[in-house]
Amino acid sequence: MDHYEVIESSLIYIENNLDQSLTLESVANTFNMSKYYFHRLFSAMMGCSLNNYILSRRLNASLPFIQTDHLPLTDIAYMLNFGTQSSFNRAFKRQYGIAPSSLRVKNLNILQSPVPSVVKRPIKNINGDIVTDFTLTELKSIRLSGIAFEVDLATDDYKTKIRSHSNKTSC
Template sequence: MDHNKVIERSLIHIEEHLQHPLTVESVAGAFNLSKYYFHRLFSAIMGCSLNHYILSRRLNASLAFIQNNKSSLTDIAYQLGFGTQASFTRAFKRHYGVAPSSLKTGTTTIPPVPVPEVVKRPIKNINGDIVTDFTLTEFKETRVSGIAFEVDLANDDYKEKIRAHSKLLLSHMDGILNTPCYVIYSNCQPDSTRFKVLCGIPGSMEIDQPFYFTVDVPPIFCARFNYRGDLLDIGDVLKTDYARFLKISRQETAETEIELIQAFDNVHQLDSNYHIYAPIKKLPLDSDLE
């Protein structure tokens, strides 16, 4: 079974039936799967429960109805299965932080978002828990040369900032050079959304420009995960994967300056497969889990 394809098809099915009753049992039945298995599979791959996802997509669908200004909030609530206007309004305010009436008056505009991409990665079943596949390994000591900068995940432009700096690094390199690329996130303080980022390649490279450095990354014991696509677009899925990993493996996060390392095989193909290295404490049970 191609798990990613099943979930991709289920997202389309949900989108086409937002104005009909939707349950775990009805969606799972559309793909001839047990509701218990489908519930675990959906949560593992999408990073949220099916019910939470359906609610978010119904609220997303309501945006067009509201901003077209052709239906009352009561009618919209009924069409999308909220039962009452009051329950719809409460859910809308929790999700968007504003009342739906503010869209009616034109004081607020919220653009709808498309159906999300399914984050591609291998998964496995461990004692009934469906989790992303992982390997316990050591990120070996590596000298990395590249460009350093800071991002704030609370700002909408942080994705573009990381991409722009990656392109800036490439502009100083030989286009023929095929080498791995590392994006290293470090020094996030408690309750902060600010990270330091180093985007670089292994080895020494001298670039006489501000914010270009060569650093030695120490050996770090890590959990390694494999993904396809853009790390900047996987959002809460990575958090969910990591939380599930800690739960089923009984591991603990290591206290290091480095929070995360994203490793690409080729600096010229940053939309290809990559590894995520997350530092963890090296415990006696590690050898049993490899």
């Protein structure tokens, strides 16, 4: 099994076992890899640690339970293997900007995010050497507009120059 397949399989394994105790060691052992090597590979491809990824996927899995079921939040926290309801509440608010109880009361709808797909792309280390040929990337579309110009902070009156550019009409 190559690196691409290991990470793709690990994502599926994690998604199917969110209710279990998932540790770096247990996931690495599932794929017969050293936990240190698996951690470096996973972090390089995902751009986050395994623990952060598992936490975000558990929070993602909690959304339908909060929005549709009438299970107590404590049961949801324990069902998805959070230690306590307060740790679940803190993590949920950190990720989504709203407490799970507020989400339920206000009847808001947050969409679940799908499992990220594996995209081939070279990853280089600090020396510029390619260390792996794969990474996971999820890009969200954004609209960005603006202007760019140079200002010499020592001699130019940069505030006047910025204001004059901001007053111009755009297309």
